[in-house]
Amino acid sequence: MSGTVRRSAGGSGVVRGSVKERARIALKDDFLRGAVRYTTEKLRGGRKAAALEQGRWEEWRERGRSIRLHTIAHLDYYLKQFADNARTGGAHVHFAASGADAVRITLDIARSAGARTVVKSKSMLSEEVHINEALEAAGIESVETDLGEYIIQLAGEAPSHIIIPAIHKNRAQIAELLSKEAGAQLPPDTKALAGFARRRLREKFLSADIGMTGCNFAVAETGSIVVFENEGNARMVSTVPRIHIALMGMERIVPTWEDLEVMATLLPRSATGQKLTVYMSGITGPRRDGDGDGPEEMHVIIVDNGRSLQLGDPEFQDLLHCIRCGACLNACPVYRHIGGHAYGSTYSGPIGAVLTPALNRNVAEWDDIANASSLCGACWEACPVKIPLHDMLVYLRRKKVERGRKNTWEAAAMKGFRVVMSNRKRLEAALALARIGQIPLVRDGAIRAKIGPLKGWTAYRHAPSLAARPFRASWEELRRGLAQTAAPKKAEALQKLERFARSRQPEGRDSQ
Amino acid sequence: MKVSLFITCLCDAVYPRVGEAMAKVLARCGVEAEFPAVQTCCGQPAFNSGYWPEAAASAETLLEAFHDSDFVVAPSGSCCGMIHHYYPKLFENDPEKRERAERLAEKTYEFTQFLVNVLDIEDLGAVFPHKVTYHPSCHGSRLLGVREEPMKLLSGVRGLELVPLPHAEDCCGFGGTFAVKMSDISGAMVMEKTDHVLETEAEVLTGLDMGCLMNISGHLRYRGGPVRVMHLAELLEEGMAAAERPTMAGSERLGGDRL
Numbered sequence: 001m002s003g004t005v006r007r008s009a010g011g012s013g014v015v016r017g018s019v020k021e022r023a024r025i026a027l028k029d030d031f032l033r034g035a036v037r038y039t040t041e042k043l044r045g046g047r048k049a050a051a052l053e054q055g056r057w058e059e060w061r062e063r064g065r066s067i068r069l070h071t072i073a074h075l076d077y078y079l080k081q082f083a084d085n086a087r088t089g090g091a092h093v094h095f096a097a098s099g100a101d102a103v104r105i106t107l108d109i110a111r112s113a114g115a116r117t118v119v120k121s122k123s124m125l126s127e128e129v130h131i132n133e134a135l136e137a138a139g140i141e142s143v144e145t146d147l148g149e150y151i152i153q154l155a156g157e158a159p160s161h162i163i164i165p166a167i168h169k170n171r172a173q174i175a176e177l178l179s180k181e182a183g184a185q186l187p188p189d190t191k192a193l194a195g196f197a198r199r200r201l202r203e204k205f206l207s208a209d210i211g212m213t214g215c216n217f218a219v220a221e222t223g224s225i226v227v228f229e230n231e232g233n234a235r236m237v238s239t240v241p242r243i244h245i246a247l248m249g250m251e252r253i254v255p256t257w258e259d260l261e262v263m264a265t266l267l268p269r270s271a272t273g274q275k276l277t278v279y280m281s282g283i284t285g286p287r288r289d290g291d292g293d294g295p296e297e298m299h300v301i302i303v304d305n306g307r308s309l310q311l312g313d314p315e316f317q318d319l320l321h322c323i324r325c326g327a328c329l330n331a332c333p334v335y336r337h338i339g340g341h342a343y344g345s346t347y348s349g350p351i352g353a354v355l356t357p358a359l360n361r362n363v364a365e366w367d368d369i370a371n372a373s374s375l376c377g378a379c380w381e382a383c384p385v386k387i388p389l390h391d392m393l394v395y396l397r398r399k400k401v402e403r404g405r406k407n408t409w410e411a412a413a414m415k416g417f418r419v420v421m422s423n424r425k426r427l428e429a430a431l432a433l434a435r436i437g438q439i440p441l442v443r444d445g446a447i448r449a450k451i452g453p454l455k456g457w458t459a460y461r462h463a464p465s466l467a468a469r470p471f472r473a474s475w476e477e478l479r480r481g482l483a484q485t486a487a488p489k490k491a492e493a494l495q496k497l498e499r500f501a502r503s504r505q506p507e508g509r510d511s512q
Numbered sequence: 513m514k515v516s517l518f519i520t521c522l523c524d525a526v527y528p529r530v531g532e533a534m535a536k537v538l539a540r541c542g543v544e545a546e547f548p549a550v551q552t553c554c555g556q557p558a559f560n561s562g563y564w565p566e567a568a569a570s571a572e573t574l575l576e577a578f579h580d581s582d583f584v585v586a587p588s589g590s591c592c593g594m595i596h597h598y599y600p601k602l603f604e605n606d607p608e609k610r611e612r613a614e615r616l617a618e619k620t621y622e623f624t625q626f627l628v629n630v631l632d633i634e635d636l637g638a639v640f641p642h643k644v645t646y647h648p649s650c651h652g653s654r655l656l657g658v659r660e661e662p663m664k665l666l667s668g669v670r671g672l673e674l675v676p677l678p679h680a681e682d683c684c685g686f687g688g689t690f691a692v693k694m695s696d697i698s699g700a701m702v703m704e705k706t707d708h709v710l711e712t713e714a715e716v717l718t719g720l721d722m723g724c725l726m727n728i729s730g731h732l733r734y735r736g737g738p739v740r741v742m743h744l745a746e747l748l749e750e751g752m753a754a755a756e757r758p759t760m761a762g763s764e765r766l767g768g769d770r771l
Binding site: 019023027334337338371375378380394396398402410414418434446459460462463467471472488490491492493 | 513515519521523524525526527528529531532535536538539540541542543544545546547549550551552553555557558559560561562563564565566569570572573582583598618630631632650651654655681682683685686687688689690691692693694695696697698699700701702703704726727729730731733734
């Protein structure tokens with residue numbers, strides 16, 4: 001499938017071409033669209049039901065937002081507190097400024113342990129820094145153990161959804177992939193397929209030298225990492241192998257366990273509609289004396305990789321509030337039609353469209369992604385911590401224009417817009433001209449011609465023609481008739497308006 | 513009390529009948545509005561594309577047009593949303609204009625907000641014996657919070673059967689320049705929207721934003737869907753006029769003027 005994002009060793013994981021081209025491929029893929037539509041609808045329905053059942057959802061969102069706002073505003077303080085406490089608990093804490101640093105630290109740990117096999121639970125950060133490719137290049141086997149991640153690893157693809165990495169694959173496609181791995185034909189039956197994966201992965205858990213997890217939240221007050229999952233694989237990964245490495249985005253912090261409770265209320269409900277994930281593990285340091293299981297060594301790698309660029313930016317700092325629930329993807333009508341790979345990067349959907357250029361500091365190269373949104377605001381509405389992604393998309397577009405990365409025809413059109421719209425006389429003249437200009441194009445009051453800048457519109461719709469007389473031309477005539485219509489209720493309306501105007505008057509402000 | 517019409521560039525140039533309907537409904541409610549001709553456009557096409565100085569040049573015509581108005585009423589949740597949500601940001605580096613922009617936002621109302629929240633009117637006495645479905649436009653409902661107002665007005669119309677639109681809250685794919693720049697994605701979105709509209713078997717689709725309605729009706733005409741698309745102001749005006757004609761009230765003759 002040419003529209004999918006391939007994993008590439010040492011590469012940026014970025015696919016070439018424009019989002020427009022990638023979207024066109026996705027839009028022709030009925031399997032993909034059917035699979036993505038089916039699952040996102042289930043998830044967003046689940047989110048709404050769970051929010052309703054929880055009750056007072058707006059207050060929960062506001063609480064979540066305030067916790068994130070506070071934490072990110074004092075990130076330096078809480079990061080130090082977390083690192084100090086994690087070290088006290090026996091963990092090794094590393095700071096990685098870049099993705100490459102995170103990879104280097106991981107490889108150093110693996111090499112000094114003489115590791116041959118790594119088992120991984122799901123981690124978007126590991127996708128972001130392309131850890132699998134690096135491990136494999138170093139001769140170390142790396143096995144994804146989350147079922148969805150396992151499937152796309154077998155397919156050699158990148159995840160197309162933050163929560164459901166193989167959302168774009170249907171059961172038949174998955175059966176084909178797993179059959180190839182099994183060396184025998186498996187039926188396209190969920191139980192049989194999951195059964196095969198479970199048997200195969202069990203061997204890996206028991207033989208691996210290192211287990212790698214992500215980190216949904218890091219609790220500063222005790223130096224603990226918290227992992228949410230549904231399959232139990234993260235618990236295996238973090239307890240069976242001798243060494244546990246947790247990759248943690250530097251913004252994953254919450255100050256206290258009490259704050260975590262709010263996040264634990266928001267995250268699963270927003271992600272999948274679950275009240276709680278099947279497993280929620282809080283891990284503080286490696287195995288202690290008397291513990292039944294657990295690794296001998298625990299490492300936490302705290303990764304920046306572009307995150308700190310957002311600190312202090314009034315327009316983009318809120319990006320660091322994200323808790324990676326994927327609700328914005330499920331709510332997004334664009335994502336529903338084109339899937340995740342069309343976004344061309346590790347993070348897809350509305351959050352990906354903003355996060356990718358922000359983390360990479362290359363707004364200009366990523367300009368077309370910010371355009372892949374109708375700015376409908378469904379992402380903002382679904383976000384459990386109220387990140388205004390629709391606003392950020394507009395800010396990104398502005399940055400692109402300010403840095404001179406303009407589309408030529410659009411820049412010319414906007415110049416024209418300014419000339420016409422900054423003065424009513426010019427608007428009136430332009431309307432008069434356009435009414436004459438459209439004559440050859442109009443049939444039955446509509447324009448169907450697929451030419452010039454109209455093409456994008458008329459490829460899917462008829463365009464209306466300009467009115468014979470604009471509103472401004474008929475106003476005087478209309479106004480004379482309206483005075484008579486308004487007369488009977490005029491006094492009553494005036495009274496209401498005056499009362500209303502008084503009630504909205506902010507205190508201390510003059511009326512004029 | 514000076515009530516001014518912000519007609520929006522789209523209704524001015526393409527759908528003047530919507531502006532006329534709005535002015536007539538307001539007049540029937542006793543409000544004699546005025547139209548400052550200095551106004552052009554809220555600036556959204558430029559603003560959303562990242563061209564802020566161009567947007568500001570257009571937005572300034574609104575600051576000027578409505579500087580002495582007590583109320584500004586517009587037939588668009590999107591253009592009102594632009595004023596409320598983005599004008600303070602657009603003019604953030606100019607304290608004087610920012611102040612004027614904030615004042616404008618305080619007194620700007622979407623058409624149904626003005627009727628229901630300011631004038632406290634829910635029942636206009638309109639008669640419209642048709643099966644109607646309603647598309648809640650994204651900016652009106654999400655940026656401006658207009659959700660209940662149109663429902664109240666619609667439930668006050670005699671004879672009107674309101675059929676819920678499946679997945680009503682999903683964007684129709686308009687998004688201004690998005691529809692042209694990302695036309696394939698936009699096309700897929702509007703196809704899904706019109707599928708849902710046709711599923712309702714409604715005779716009329718109504719809403720509060722001509723941008724979205726232009727998109728949906730454009731695609732309906734393209735695919736040949738037999739649905740009449742009207743702004744709620746048009747529907748209410750037609751219903752109020754019908755109620756005033758005694759022989760017409762509740763009669764089937766209203767059905768004759770379907771497009």
